[in-house]
Amino acid sequence: MSIQIHQLSRCRACGGSRLRRFLNFPQMPFTDDFIAREKFGTEFRHDIHVFVCEECLTAQTQHDVDVGDYYEDYQYSVGASQTASRFMRLLATNLLAKYFPGGKNLKVLEVGSGDGGQLLAFKEHGCAVLGYEPSSTLTRVAEGQGVPTIQGLFGAESVQRLPAEFKRADVVMLSYTFDHLPQPREFLAAARSILNPETGVLVVEIHDLEKILERQEFCLFEHEHSIYLTAATAAALAAREDLTVIDFDLVPEADRRANSLIFVATPQNSALAKRFPKAKPATPASFNELSFYQEQGDKIQRGIQNLDAFVDQVTADGQSLAGYGAGGRGVMTLAAMRSAPKLRYLVDKKPKRENLLVPKSGVPLVGLAALKESPVNKILVFSFGYMKEIQADLAAFGYKPNQFHSLLDVLAGNFAPHRAK
Ligand SMILES: [Zn+2]
Incomplete structure (x- = not known):
C-alpha cells in the first residue's frame, strides 16, 4: 500500500488560517489494517491531530491521507444487520412521506452506497436509484442486488460520469461518507449542481461531534475522517454552498446508530426552502467557546x-x-x-x-x-x-x-x- 500524506494549512470549511489543535494521538494506524505477525511494524502509522477553526469552529484534521486503492478493497458492510436494514427503511419512508408525498419517478443518488442496502429501500418505494461506491467488491454485491452502481471515488469530476438521467436528482444521499471527504465544500457545490433546484434534497448522515465528545469516543478520530461536525457547524457549512438545512429529525434518535447526526438540506431558494422553516441546531452554546x-x-x-x-x-x-x-x-x-x-x-x-x-x-x-x-x-x-x-x-x-x-x-x-x- 503506497500512502501519501498532504498537509493543509487552511480550514476545510471557511478557508481561514487560524486553527487550534485540541487533540493529539501519536502514530495512529488505520482502523482496519490488521497485520501479519511477520510484517508487524510496517503497517501505516501517522499522528492524528484534530483542530478547531477559530473563525468558523469546524473541527477537522489538517492532513489528507491519500489511501490509493485502500477503499477499492474495502469489504466491510453493515448491510447484513437487522437494525441497519430497519433504519434504512425508516429513513427512506420518512424522507419520501415528508418531502415527496405522492412523488413519481423520483431519482435517488447515493455516494458511498456500499452494498446498496439504503438504495434498495428507496427502490422498494419505486424510486430510480444509482449508487457510487469505491469498493469493487461492494459494487458487485450492489449490482447483484439490483442496485445500479458506478465504481469509484466521488469527486467534482464525477458529475460528468453520471448517466444523463441522473444529472438531475431529487435526492442525493450520503451515509457516513461526508465526514471522509477532504473537500466538503467542493462536494456540496457538486451535489447542489445536480439537485432539482426546486424540490431536491441532500440527506447526510455523519458522526455527531457533540455525541463523540459527550461519550469520549475518541476512537472515532481516525485518518479516514476529515471533518467532525455538530448540527451548528453542519448547517453553517451547508449555507456556505447555498444549501439550507431544513431538518435534523428525519429519523428519531432512538432509531439511529449511537452517534448519528442526520441533516436534510435543500437549495436555499428552492420551493422546499420556502415551505419548510430553516432547522434550528440544538448544539449547546459551549461549542462556541474555544476553551x-x-x-x-x-x-x-x-x-x-x-x-x-x-x-x-x-x-x-x-x-x-x-x-x-x-x-x-x-x-x-x-x-x-x-x-x-x-x-x-x-x-x-x-x-x-x-x-x-x-x-x-x-x-x-x-x-x-x-x-x-x-x-x-x-x-x-x-x-x-x-x-x-x-x-x-x-x-x-x-x-x-x-x-x-x-x-x-x-x-x-x-x-x-x-x-x-
Ligand atoms: Zn473555518
Missing part, C-alpha cells in the same frame, strides 16, 4: 489514562485480560493506550483471518473460541453496545457478568477490578 475544545481534549486524555490505569491494575494483580470487539473502536482505543500490549488477545466474533495482529498495539486477533481454550479473568468490551449479547454468548464458556467491563465505564474511571474466581 471548550481544550477541556474536551484534556478530558479525552484523562480517559486514556483511566484505561491504562485499569489495565495496569488488573494485570498487576496477576489477572489476565482480553479485549472484545475488533471494530474501529477496539483498534483505535488500543492504539492510543500505552498498556495495550498487556492484553492477551482481542476477540472478534468473525475475525478477518487467523494469525493477524492488531495494528500498532500488536495484540493478537482471535476468534471466540480463544476465550474457551485460553480463558482470561477479565474482558474489556469495546463493542459495549452489544454487552448483553456478548455476556449471554460467553456464559456458555462459564464467564460471569462481573468479568466484563464496558469501555465507556473504564473511560469514565468507573471500575473496580474484583478478583474473578
Whole structure:
C-alpha cells in the first residue's frame, strides 16, 4: 500500500488560517489494517491531530491521507444487520412521506452506497436509484442486488460520469461518507449542481461531534475522517454552498446508530426552502467557546489514562485480560493506550483471518473460541453496545457478568477490578 500524506494549512470549511489543535494521538494506524505477525511494524502509522477553526469552529484534521486503492478493497458492510436494514427503511419512508408525498419517478443518488442496502429501500418505494461506491467488491454485491452502481471515488469530476438521467436528482444521499471527504465544500457545490433546484434534497448522515465528545469516543478520530461536525457547524457549512438545512429529525434518535447526526438540506431558494422553516441546531452554546475544545481534549486524555490505569491494575494483580470487539473502536482505543500490549488477545466474533495482529498495539486477533481454550479473568468490551449479547454468548464458556467491563465505564474511571474466581 503506497500512502501519501498532504498537509493543509487552511480550514476545510471557511478557508481561514487560524486553527487550534485540541487533540493529539501519536502514530495512529488505520482502523482496519490488521497485520501479519511477520510484517508487524510496517503497517501505516501517522499522528492524528484534530483542530478547531477559530473563525468558523469546524473541527477537522489538517492532513489528507491519500489511501490509493485502500477503499477499492474495502469489504466491510453493515448491510447484513437487522437494525441497519430497519433504519434504512425508516429513513427512506420518512424522507419520501415528508418531502415527496405522492412523488413519481423520483431519482435517488447515493455516494458511498456500499452494498446498496439504503438504495434498495428507496427502490422498494419505486424510486430510480444509482449508487457510487469505491469498493469493487461492494459494487458487485450492489449490482447483484439490483442496485445500479458506478465504481469509484466521488469527486467534482464525477458529475460528468453520471448517466444523463441522473444529472438531475431529487435526492442525493450520503451515509457516513461526508465526514471522509477532504473537500466538503467542493462536494456540496457538486451535489447542489445536480439537485432539482426546486424540490431536491441532500440527506447526510455523519458522526455527531457533540455525541463523540459527550461519550469520549475518541476512537472515532481516525485518518479516514476529515471533518467532525455538530448540527451548528453542519448547517453553517451547508449555507456556505447555498444549501439550507431544513431538518435534523428525519429519523428519531432512538432509531439511529449511537452517534448519528442526520441533516436534510435543500437549495436555499428552492420551493422546499420556502415551505419548510430553516432547522434550528440544538448544539449547546459551549461549542462556541474555544476553551471548550481544550477541556474536551484534556478530558479525552484523562480517559486514556483511566484505561491504562485499569489495565495496569488488573494485570498487576496477576489477572489476565482480553479485549472484545475488533471494530474501529477496539483498534483505535488500543492504539492510543500505552498498556495495550498487556492484553492477551482481542476477540472478534468473525475475525478477518487467523494469525493477524492488531495494528500498532500488536495484540493478537482471535476468534471466540480463544476465550474457551485460553480463558482470561477479565474482558474489556469495546463493542459495549452489544454487552448483553456478548455476556449471554460467553456464559456458555462459564464467564460471569462481573468479568466484563464496558469501555465507556473504564473511560469514565468507573471500575473496580474484583478478583474473578
Ligand atoms: Zn473555518
